[in-house]
Amino acid sequence: MKLELRHLRVVCAIADAGSLSKASSLLGLAQPALTAQLHRIEGLLGGKLFERDHKGARPTVLGELVLERARVLLPAFSRLQEDALRLVDDDVPTDRFRVGAVNGPMLGGLVHRLTESHPGAHVSTHASWSNDELAKSVAQGRLDYVLVGVCGDAPPPTEYGLTWQVIALDPVFVLVPEDHPFTLREEVELAELKEMQWAVVPGDGCFGDCFVAACSRAGFTPRTMYEVDINSCIDLAQAGDTVALCQPTFRRAPGLVAMPIAGSPLRWRHLIGWDPESPAAAFGPQVLRYAGEAYRETAERNPRYTAWLPSHPEYGAVRHHVAVP
Structure with a gap:
């Protein structure tokens, strides 16, 4: 499995929500499924993206790096789709x-x-x-x-x-x-x-x-x-x-x-x-x-x-x- 934009959206959702339970609710996904998906993403990137405890989920150093790049890539990708759509007959x-x-x-x-x-x-x-x-x-x-x-x-x-x-x-x-x-x-x-x-x-x-x-x-x-x-x-x-x-x-x-x-x-x-x-x-x-x-x-x-x-x-x-x- 390769890293994809949808994986970056998951990481951003967890960071924005502050916990996996809140993120799973916002995403409309069962928490065990979201946890499993996070583990797969961490496996692709070679390390933990969040420190998790009873207070929630906080980005690690690696997580901060991924979030920094994701918050650039995701809006850029959305703008690309919008620009492409504008070039097509409505x-x-x-x-x-x-x-x-x-x-x-x-x-x-x-x-x-x-x-x-x-x-x-x-x-x-x-x-x-x-x-x-x-x-x-x-x-x-x-x-x-x-x-x-x-x-x-x-x-x-x-x-x-x-x-x-x-x-x-x-x-x-x-x-x-x-x-x-x-x-x-x-x-x-x-x-x-x-x-x-x-x-x-x-x-x-x-x-x-x-x-x-x-x-x-x-x-x-x-x-x-x-x-x-x-x-x-x-x-x-x-x-x-x-x-x-x-x-x-x-x-x-x-x-x-x-x-x-x-x-x-x-x-x-x-x-x-x-x-x-x-x-x-x-x-x-x-x-x-x-x-x-x-x-x-x-x-x-x-x-x-x-x-x-x-x-x-x-x-x-x-x-x-x-x-x-």
Whole structure:
């Protein structure tokens, strides 16, 4: 692994925050993942960058040197991107947008905005259930941008050197028949569903383990867990003896209601990624804005979610997008 600009951003974030715990919160990254990343950076540079104790993290002599250079290089790199963007036609910034996505609410709205704003561009899509596969495709130059989802505070794929931005944070809802008594309430307790079977779309993250842990905290072990496509999830839920885990932006299906789980024991982060060294990086902020608009549009289609959000302001679209190293 080589030293990259994203590593310098991590070092600056830790120095500015004064501790790894505060930096991990600002970066939207779990502290163990940030600690592991710092250790890898220190390995690349040959020494410790911070002295850490109960008071926080203070730069070492080597850390001060790295910070001094990083605070010159990072603004210079940003100015380079801005200058390059100014040299390009604002109306048609690129002749193609290749977008990959896992199952999520934003792809349709994003494609619509890209084709509408850049009518001369070729927009193509690629669907996958694997975050890792999509990230690898960007690193190999086969895709420009990827929309992925990760469980809770889990990081997106980090080994490919992509820039990641958080679009939104959602609770996980459940699909139940619309004639079920639960639908008369605002939320359903997870323990009340212990006799049900479960359905979820597949993925390569930790969601399955987190779900089992949430059930254990609620006092039960889940019965059969079906990993199926979204249409099969709907079919199983409509049959009445299976609860499907879903995103709260889920578009209404006949006979089903998407309901919040009390206490929101499961969370899902929506992210967008691109290669910071590719031409697509210059237009990343624009595509990020389109993705955020697409998310908000989709969320507004679920009245139960929009009614739930005001009392849970920590969820929904991220106003000030947070980079994930």
